[in-house]
Amino acid sequence: MVDPASFRDPSGFVFRRDGSLYRQVQASGAADWTAFRSTGLYERLAADRLIVEHHDQPLELAAVSGSVAVIRPRMIDVISYPYEWSFSQLKEAALLTLELQARALDAGMRLKDASAYNIQLDAGRPILIDSLSFELAAPTEPWPAYRQFCEHFLAPLALIAHRDARCGLMLREFIDGIPLELAARLLPGRTRLNLGLSAHIHLHAGAQRRAANEPPPAAGAQKPERRISETGQRALLDSLRRTVEGLRWQPSSHWSEYASTTSYSDAATASKGEIVREMLASVGGRSAWDVGANTGVYSAMAADAGYRVVAWDQDAASVDAHWRRVRGDGNPAILPLICDLANPSPAIGWALEERSSFLNRGEPDVMLALALVHHLAIGNNVPLPGVARLFARMAPRAIVEFVPKEDPMTRRLLAARRDIFEHYTIDGFREAFGGPFRIVREATVADSPRTIFLLERR
Amino acid sequence: MPFLAYIDPGSGSMLLQVLLAGVLAVPFFFRRVISDGLHRIRGNRDGTKRGEGGEDTTDR
Numbered sequence: 230m231v232d233p234a235s236f237r238d239p240s241g242f243v244f245r246r247d248g249s250l251y252r253q254v255q256a257s258g259a260a261d262w263t264a265f266r267s268t269g270l271y272e273r274l275a276a277d278r279l280i281v282e283h284h285d286q287p288l289e290l291a292a293v294s295g296s297v298a299v300i301r302p303r304m305i306d307v308i309s310y311p312y313e314w315s316f317s318q319l320k321e322a323a324l325l326t327l328e329l330q331a332r333a334l335d336a337g338m339r340l341k342d343a344s345a346y347n348i349q350l351d352a353g354r355p356i357l358i359d360s361l362s363f364e365l366a367a368p369t370e371p372w373p374a375y376r377q378f379c380e381h382f383l384a385p386l387a388l389i390a391h392r393d394a395r396c397g398l399m400l401r402e403f404i405d406g407i408p409l410e411l412a413a414r415l416l417p418g419r420t421r422l423n424l425g426l427s428a429h430i431h432l433h434a435g436a437q438r439r440a441a442n443e444p445p446p447a448a449g450a451q452k453p454e455r456r457i458s459e460t461g462q463r464a465l466l467d468s469l470r471r472t473v474e475g476l477r478w479q480p481s482s483h484w485s486e487y488a489s490t491t492s493y494s495d496a497a498t499a500s501k502g503e504i505v506r507e508m509l510a511s512v513g514g515r516s517a518w519d520v521g522a523n524t525g526v527y528s529a530m531a532a533d534a535g536y537r538v539v540a541w542d543q544d545a546a547s548v549d550a551h552w553r554r555v556r557g558d559g560n561p562a563i564l565p566l567i568c569d570l571a572n573p574s575p576a577i578g579w580a581l582e583e584r585s586s587f588l589n590r591g592e593p594d595v596m597l598a599l600a601l602v603h604h605l606a607i608g609n610n611v612p613l614p615g616v617a618r619l620f621a622r623m624a625p626r627a628i629v630e631f632v633p634k635e636d637p638m639t640r641r642l643l644a645a646r647r648d649i650f651e652h653y654t655i656d657g658f659r660e661a662f663g664g665p666f667r668i669v670r671e672a673t674v675a676d677s678p679r680t681i682f683l684l685e686r687r
Numbered sequence: 688m689p690f691l692a693y694i695d696p697g698s699g700s701m702l703l704q705v706l707l708a709g710v711l712a713v714p715f716f717f718r719r720v721i722s723d724g725l726h727r728i729r730g731n732r733d734g735t736k737r738g739e740g741g742e743d744t745t746d747r
Contacts, residue, residue, distance in 0.1 A: 237693065240693070341693070341694070371696070371701055371704045371708070372704065373701075375700055375704050376700035379700075429707075432703060432707075433700065436699035436702055436703035437697060437700060438699070440698040440699030440700075443698070453698075453701075455701055455704075457705055457708035457709070458708065460715060461711065461712040462708060464711035464714075464716070465707055465708050467711075467715055468711050468715075
């Protein structure tokens with residue numbers, strides 16, 4: 230089955246067969262593919278873990294005729310998208326893209342696109358997953374992906390750094406990257422004083438506007454041939470790199486301080502940790518999703534227990550802090566990502582099949598939902614049976630904490646509103662979750678009114 | 688040779704790129720000459736050319 234997101238580049242495509250992922254190179258991409266291999270560019274990139282490695286496969290495996298090569302790339306654990314990345318993750322992906330273009334130029338090739346969707350976060354670092362992204366080109370030809378780089382990377386990074394972290398979510402709306410005239414209008418005027426942003430966003434938006442007002446070329450007219458010097462090519466790349474590196478974001482949010490401002494006593498924290506550790510051990514799975522992970526205290530516990538963890542949180546600052554910490558610790562088992570469970574990533578793109586929804590990104594062996602249900606049930610008015618149904622769609626086993634109304638954190642949620650949640654009780658929880666799940670175990674957190682449930686899907 | 692890329696490079700983007708490449712090439716070139724010169728004067732300890740940002744800027 231051909232991957233529904235793999236239609237833009239005619240030089241090849243991705244398909245699945247018997248649960249494995251393959252990539253087929255078509256005749257139109259043959260010369261570029263041969264050069265990619267014969268120049269040693271692939272080997273160098275793979276050795277430095279900048280591109281996902283692949284194995285050559287026999288041509289008989291091709292999905293359709295006209296194939297010149299079939300490869301089987303290593304599969305990435307969990308596919309994520311740029312609108313789920315924090316600032317640092319997007320910035321690292323941007324710098325990787327520029328590094329790939331620089332390495333390609335060294336080999337007499339170039340990166341033919343600069344799509345953020347060609348990068349994935351794998352074992353704690355960004356990596357290129359599109360093995361067909363390189364083509365032969367003279368170093369004097371302008372970089373065709375310049376515009377795409379600015380729209381996919383530079384514009385959202387500049388908006389996060391200079392306007393608001395939530396601008397990253399705009400990528401969910403603009404699948405081809407943020408239009409530069411929009412970015413130019415949203416960025417503060419002072420960004421015109423930044424040389425790189427002034428050139429690559431503000432001037433760029435103006436150049437696009439002027440070009441759009443030009444009359445169309447005469448029928449059959451030659452496409453204009455443009456040349457730049459090789460030094461100019463390198464200078465442009467260097468300027469983009471400096472501009473990206475110069476972007477900084479100082480996150481500060483109520484959530485990233487959450488762990489240190491909670492109301493738990495030391496005894497309650499210790500007891501909760503012990504219960505979670507025991508439950509994780511008894512599940513004995515390999516993959517875990519920690520939903521509402523905050524800065525990842527329990528994600529780390531799961532990782533210590535041998536799980537590969539995706540740590541979802543709606544707060545960009547928490548995710549960024551978490552990513553920088555696991556990056557610093559060199560812990561590749563944890564991948565922090567942005568997701569608001571009350572409104573998770575939808576399926577987007579052509580025929581809604583290009584980018585999968587949050588619920589179609591695979592299933593972990595177990596999910597953790599600690600100190601989360603009260604935010605969904607009271608903060609977001611979702612009835613408990615609805616919460617239980619969603620969790621049952623996400624994972625076969627769940628470790629879920631119930632925070633009753635008498636807990637200070639729930640009292641805070643109810644502080645300014647009428648209590649319309651008569652079913653929000655521990656019995657209501659048992660009844661709601663007892664539908665789609667079997668309750669395997671319940672454990673009371675010492676020195677606290679909270680209870681943690683281990684659930685197994687029926 | 689027309690552009691081979693499958694994506695639309697955008698005519699405005701192409702034009703700007705040609706202009707920027709011309710303008711940026713000058714300071715880039717001199718920065719490289721200066722940093723190479725400095726390294727030659729200082730002597731090359733580890734045998735690689737190092738750029739001012741500490742990264743390897745060796746290119747051909």
